[in-house]
Amino acid sequence: MTGEVLLGDEAIGLGAVHAGVSGVYAYPGTPSTEIFEFVERRTPRDQVHAFWSTNEKVAYEEALGMSWAGKRALVCMKHVGLNVAADAFVNSAVTGSNGGLVLTVADDPGMHSSQNEQDSRHYAQFALIPCLEPHDQQECYDMMFEAFDLSERLRLPVMVRLVTRLAHSRAAVRTREPRPQNLLRPAEVARHWTLLPSNARAQYRHLTEKQPELLSLAEESTHNLLELRGRSGAITCGIAENYLRENLPREHDLSILSIRHYPLPVGKIRRLLDHVDEVLVLEDGSPLVESTVRGLFGLAAVRVKGRLSGEVPRTGELDPDIVRQALGLPPLPLAHQPETTLANRPPALCKGCPHVDTFRALNEALSAFDNPRVFSDIGCYTLAALPPLEAIHSCVAMGASIGMAAGAAHSGYSPAVAAIGDSTFAHGGITPLLSAVQQNVSLTLLVLDNDTVGMTGTQRSMSTGDTLDAIILGAGVAKEHLRLIEPVPAKHERNVAVIREELAHNGPSVIVARRSCLEALKRK
Amino acid sequence: MEKNIILAGVGGQGILSVAYVIDNAALDAGLQLKQAEVHGMAQRGGAVQSHLRYADHEIHSDLVPTGRADLIISVEPLEALRYWHLLAPTGWVVASITPYVNIPDYPPPDRVLEELASFGQVVLVDTAQLARAAGNLRAQNMAVVGAASPLLDFSQEQLLKVVRQLFAAKGSKVVDVNCRAFTYGRSAGLLFRRLVDGGLHPQQALRLCQKFAPETVDPDRAEGWLDAVRARPEALERLLATEGVVSCDQPALPA
Numbered sequence: 068m069t070g071e072v073l074l075g076d077e078a079i080g081l082g083a084v085h086a087g088v089s090g091v092y093a094y095p096g097t098p099s100t101e102i103f104e105f106v107e108r109r110t111p112r113d114q115v116h117a118f119w120s121t122n123e124k125v126a127y128e129e130a131l132g133m134s135w136a137g138k139r140a141l142v143c144m145k146h147v148g149l150n151v152a153a154d155a156f157v158n159s160a161v162t163g164s165n166g167g168l169v170l171t172v173a174d175d176p177g178m179h180s181s182q183n184e185q186d187s188r189h190y191a192q193f194a195l196i197p198c199l200e201p202h203d204q205q206e207c208y209d210m211m212f213e214a215f216d217l218s219e220r221l222r223l224p225v226m227v228r229l230v231t232r233l234a235h236s237r238a239a240v241r242t243r244e245p246r247p248q249n250l251l252r253p254a255e256v257a258r259h260w261t262l263l264p265s266n267a268r269a270q271y272r273h274l275t276e277k278q279p280e281l282l283s284l285a286e287e288s289t290h291n292l293l294e295l296r297g298r299s300g301a302i303t304c305g306i307a308e309n310y311l312r313e314n315l316p317r318e319h320d321l322s323i324l325s326i327r328h329y330p331l332p333v334g335k336i337r338r339l340l341d342h343v344d345e346v347l348v349l350e351d352g353s354p355l356v357e358s359t360v361r362g363l364f365g366l367a368a369v370r371v372k373g374r375l376s377g378e379v380p381r382t383g384e385l386d387p388d389i390v391r392q393a394l395g396l397p398p399l400p401l402a403h404q405p406e407t408t409l410a411n412r413p414p415a416l417c418k419g420c421p422h423v424d425t426f427r428a429l430n431e432a433l434s435a436f437d438n439p440r441v442f443s444d445i446g447c448y449t450l451a452a453l454p455p456l457e458a459i460h461s462c463v464a465m466g467a468s469i470g471m472a473a474g475a476a477h478s479g480y481s482p483a484v485a486a487i488g489d490s491t492f493a494h495g496g497i498t499p500l501l502s503a504v505q506q507n508v509s510l511t512l513l514v515l516d517n518d519t520v521g522m523t524g525t526q527r528s529m530s531t532g533d534t535l536d537a538i539i540l541g542a543g544v545a546k547e548h549l550r551l552i553e554p555v556p557a558k559h560e561r562n563v564a565v566i567r568e569e570l571a572h573n574g575p576s577v578i579v580a581r582r583s584c585l586e587a588l589k590r591k
Numbered sequence: 592m593e594k595n596i597i598l599a600g601v602g603g604q605g606i607l608s609v610a611y612v613i614d615n616a617a618l619d620a621g622l623q624l625k626q627a628e629v630h631g632m633a634q635r636g637g638a639v640q641s642h643l644r645y646a647d648h649e650i651h652s653d654l655v656p657t658g659r660a661d662l663i664i665s666v667e668p669l670e671a672l673r674y675w676h677l678l679a680p681t682g683w684v685v686a687s688i689t690p691y692v693n694i695p696d697y698p699p700p701d702r703v704l705e706e707l708a709s710f711g712q713v714v715l716v717d718t719a720q721l722a723r724a725a726g727n728l729r730a731q732n733m734a735v736v737g738a739a740s741p742l743l744d745f746s747q748e749q750l751l752k753v754v755r756q757l758f759a760a761k762g763s764k765v766v767d768v769n770c771r772a773f774t775y776g777r778s779a780g781l782l783f784r785r786l787v788d789g790g791l792h793p794q795q796a797l798r799l800c801q802k803f804a805p806e807t808v809d810p811d812r813a814e815g816w817l818d819a820v821r822a823r824p825e826a827l828e829r830l831l832a833t834e835g836v837v838s839c840d841q842p843a844l845p846a
Contacts, residue, residue, distance in 0.1 A: 072614050072624070097630060179629070236627035236642075236653035237610075239618055306653075313652040387656035399658025402678040403710060409673055410696040412601065414637035524630075 070241040073105075075233035078204045078240045079143070079171050080105035082211030087246040089138035089166075090116035092126035094494060095523035096145035097180040098234040099173035103143055104524075121529050122465070122494040123148035127155040127170070134168035134224075135260065137252030139215050146174040146187050151465065151495070153190070159224050160194040161262060161270045165254040167215035168224040173234045176351050177384030180522075182445075182462070184382065186352035188304075191226040191329060195274050197281055198226040198329040199290070200305035204238040206290075206327070212243070217284070221277060230351045232384065233306050278330070286334050290327035293335045296320050300343035302336070304356055307349035310390040331359060340369050347393055348373035351385040415450060421517055421582035422448045424554035424562075426458035429486070429513060431559075432566035436482060442475070444468040444496070446488040447521040447584075459486055466495020472510045473503045482570045483510040490520040493530035497538060504543040504575050511569050512577045514539070515554075519587035532581070539577050548576035555582065592622075593646035594744060595655040597674045600666035601691045602639045605732035608757060609664065610641050612736055615753040616745040617645035627653040636693050638670060645744075664739045666718065666732050667691045668703045684710060685739040685780065687718035687731060688797065708793035714738050714780045715793060717801045721775040724805035727765075730772035737776025738783075747777060778808040782839070785813035791820065798831050803839040815842030 073081065080102045083091065093103035107117040116133070120126035123144040133140035142152075149156060149172050156170065172190075175181040191198035199214055201207045210227055218225040258266045285291060297320035303311050308325045315321065324339045326332065340346065340360070346369055348357035357373035365371065372378040378393045379385070391398070416423050426448075433439035443449060443459035444467065451458040461471060468485040476483035487496050492514055503510055516535055520526040530538055539549050550569055552562040562580075569576040596613065600606045610626050617624045624645040642655045657677050663684045665671035671686035678684070686707055690700045707713055716738040718731035725734070733754060740750055754773055758766045779800050786796035799816065800808065819842045820827050826844035830837070833845065 070618075072618055072626075101630070232627060232653050235630050236625055237614060238625045238650075239623070309651040309653065313656060386654050387652045391656065399656065400680050401658050401676060402680045402682050402712075403675055409669065410694055410698060412636070412638040412670075412694050414602070415693070417636070 070239040072237050073204055073208075073240045074101055074235060074237050075201070075204050075207045075229055076101035076173070076235070077105040078207035079211060079227065079229070081109070081240070081242065082208040083141040083169065083215075084110055084115060085243060085245040086212045086215045087139050087248045088115060088141050088215070089248045090130065090133040091141045091143070092120050092130045093143040094120055094123050094126055094148060095520050095526045096148050097523055098175055098229070098231040099143050099145045099148070099171065100523045100526070101234070102171060102173075119527055119529070123152040124155055127152040127159070130168060130170075131155060131159050131164070134164040134166045135254050137166045137254070138249045139167040139169075141169050141171065143171045143173070145181065146172055146185050147181060147183065147464070148172075149187055149190055156190070156224070157194045158262060160196050161267060161274055162260045163222040163270070163274070164218055164224050165222070165252070166249050167218040169211065169214045169218060169227060170224055171227045171229065173229040173231065174352055175231050177231070179231050182464070184352070186355060187226065187228050188329060188352065188355050191228070192355075195278060195281075196223050196226060197221070197285070198228055200228045200327045200329070201233065202305050202308050202325070202327055203233070204236070204240050207233065208240045208242065212246070221281065223274075223277065228305065230306055230384075232351070282330050282333065285328050285330050285332045288328035288332070291332045291335055292323075292325045293339060294323045295339070295342050296322045298322075298342070298344045300324070300339050300346040302326060302339065302346060302348045302356055302360070304350035304352075307351050307385055307390070310385055310387045311349055313387045314391045314394055314396060326356065331356065336360060340366065343369060345370040345372060347378060349379065349385065349390060349393070413453065415453070416447060417585055419585055420447070421554040421580065421584070422451060422515055423456070424556060424559065424582075425513065425515055425552075425580040426451045426456045428552070428554065428559055428562035428566055429484075430456065430458050431563045432570060433482070433484070439482065439484070442468040442472040442483075442485045444485075444487040444491045446491055448486060448488055448515050464495070465491055466499055469496050469499035469503060469510075469512060472512070473499065473506070473508045476508045476510050481509065483508070484513065484570070485510060486513040486515060488521070489514060489516040489518065489531045489535055490528040492535070493528065497542065500539070500544070500575075500577075501542045507574055509573050510575055511566075511572070512575070513566075514577060514579045516579050516581040517584040517587070519584045521584045521586065525584060525587040525590055535579065539579070544575055544577050548572055548574065550576070550578045552578060552580050553582055554580045592744065593648070593650070594644070594662065595660050596643040596662045596664060597655060597660050597677055598641040598643055598664050599670040599674050600639055600732070601670065601693070602637050604639070604666045604691065605729070606639050606641055606666065609666070609732050609736050610643055611757055612750060612753045613643055613645070613743065615756070616743070616749050619749060619753070620745060622647055623650050625650045625653045638673060640670075640674060662739065662742055664735060666735050668700070668707060669697065671707060672703065681712075683712040683714065683742055685714040685716075685735060685742065687735050688715050689717065689719040689731065704794070708797070713793065714742075714783055715797045716776055716779045716783065717797070718776065720801060721779055721805050722772050725772035725775055726768035727772075730769050733769045733772040734776030734779075737773035738780030740773070740777050741781060747774075775805040775808065778810055779805065781810035782808055782813055785810055786817065789813060789817040791817070795827065799827070802831060802837055804836040807838040807840055809839050812839050812842055818842070819844050
């Protein structure tokens with residue numbers, strides 16, 4: 068086996084570069100971050116545009132603009148990032164694309180580092196676009212060529228869906244001859260891109276009229292493989308195929324349909340179902356295929372097994388053990404079963420982390436209140452929810468801390484306190500702050516400015532230092548209620564005093580706790 | 592041929608460097624490989640694990656199924672126990688005995704060691720001692736790969752070539768320290784096994800290995816030491832009770 072050992076994410080990045088991509092757009096988010104980082108590391112800036120975007124919606128729109136101009140664009144995000152980008156995403160299916168436009172979404176079944184385990188295949192189905200779901204690292208690379216070609220053929224964005232286990236697993240990947248980038252060739256017909264109702268109706272009808280072509284491409288796709296054998300069957304989606312084959316002997320009697328190219332290949336599914344008495348559906352995500360195949364009332368002639376019928380757990384990541392059990396195979400013999408339950412070793416804030424000093428000061432400042440609650444956001448500082456700090460009490464969506472604190476304040480709740488990092492503030496915190504200032508809400512916002520995106524590996528932050536302060540003042544926060552503290556143990560008393568003063572203020576105030584992330588300093 | 596390995600440790604201990612060494616040795620040997628790792632939330636001081644599989648045929652799952660692990664390589668003793676349930680009946684555990692205590696409820700290190708030592712197919716090495724002697728405490732990960740290397744399917748030279756490649760960008764001094772940690776780990780692991788196979792209790796074998804200056808450790812001296820201990824078992828405790836280290840070259844117990 069020759070080739071380069073690459074993560075699934077890296078294979079996506081290299082595949083895109085070799086397929087002639089001109090711009091890669093992303094906001095950091097586990098498990099998708101390494102796609103962008105690989106491209107950034109491996110290609111000169113003047114060859115491929117690779118600069119972090121403020122959030123996923125901005126990234127998507129930048130990619131759409133690159134596509135409009137006739138060049139190939141890749142936009143990458145984690146599954147929940149697509150919620151942020153959904154407006155641009157869904158409408159880009161209606162406008163259609165010009166240069167190849169590929170969206171790679173890395174889903175996180177099992178929620179290794181996410182708030183939910185939503186399945187992005189629903190989004191592809193909802194937006195009426197094709198979705199490719201590679202089952203190994205080589206296919207991650209190869210499918211990028213196909214995804215861009217498919218996008219240019221259909222004039223539609225194409226989704227490539229990954230899951231954590233493929234995104235973060237390595238294997239050797241063989242590469243191909245790179246394809247040159249497209250020339251600048253902007254879209255010519257303005258009404259395709261101008262979704263006034265009269266144009267949008269025509270475009271949406273056109274999108275629905277393309278669907279038979281999407282379906283016939285999926286039917287013919289070499290990635291959707293039907294192997295008819297005995298009267299017991301399995302349908303696998305993407306990586307689930309690997310867990311199935313892991314548990315099968317070389318010679319077996321199971322009929323298998325492997326799906327890696329959507330929309331669902333209806334003809335192949337029908338041929339399988341006409342052949343078998345029962346079918347086990349294995350998909351690493353929600354029971355999308357299983358529920359579609361079963362329908363509202365089930366099938367008369369075929370028993371459909373999977374997450375909905377209980378053979379596979381309803382939630383969580385698939386693995387070879389779960390599939391083994393679903394196949395009815397006995398567990399393998401083990402060397403040893405440790406008797407004691409082991410102490411957990413959860414992730415924790417680093418020793419000397421500035422967030423620790425910030426939350427110690429906040430906890431003390433709030434100790435005068437009865438059962439104080441702090442709305443928080445998404446980043447390393449979310450770990451402050453755990454002992455010993457137990458300083459925050461919510462984590463919902465990027466930027467949600469500020470809007471939720473404002474809503475609580477509207478209800479009469481006091482003190483309304485929000486905590487957010489500098490990069491999350493740029494991502495989703497600016498608009499709710501503007502709203503709170505315009506409404507003159509009594510809320511205290513703590514911005515933990517550590518000059519980086521810490522949790523995902525110290526990427527560049529968009530709003531730190533002077534830029535951050537200017538944005539806060541620009542949103543209308545009064546100069547005397549923008550306070551700066553340095554979260555170090557020596558300044559604890561002063562920091563507590565500053566927080567207390569701002570908690571007492573009747574109106575919006577912002578405290579910036581500014582000290583660089585230690586991990587980021589190490590890497591500089 | 593197929594080998595399924597679980598790499599374990601704590602975020603920051605260099606599990607992914609261990610993976611890099613074995614991945615690339617497998618690639619150089621023309622084998623197929625898959626290696627799943629953990630990024631993101633678990634990085635900072637949390638439990639970190641990687642599933643590494645190589646074979647001369649196609650590998651399907653990125654994850655090692657429960658009961659199919661041939662080898663656990665752990666840079667930390669408690670973390671070795673965490674994945675023990677994945678091990679096949681014929682499987683081996685290679686573990687550092689140096690605890691990384693960053694949680695309030697870390698069990699007594701002696702108890703962890705006792706549990707590991709009670710397992711027949713185990714290689715225990717004092718990676719902190721070996722890495723320090725090699726020149727940098729951070730090289731514990733390479734010491735543990737060295738200790739595991741006889742259980743891998745590559746020559747010492749094949750593995751060291753990748754170690755050199757991995758650290759090349761950091762300069763020759765860092766390369767030397769890591770290569771030394773690897774060789775110290777390999778010798779200590781081999782010596783430990785020969786002492787245990789020769790009849791010493793694993794905890795005694797470990798303590799005897801720790802008694803030797805790492806640069807003198809030579810697995811071929813195991814027979815000499817075993818003979819000395821068999822002749823006068825009571826003298827072993829006297830040697831272990833003395834201060835400082837001794838050379839492994841001269842199998843001699845104190846009078």
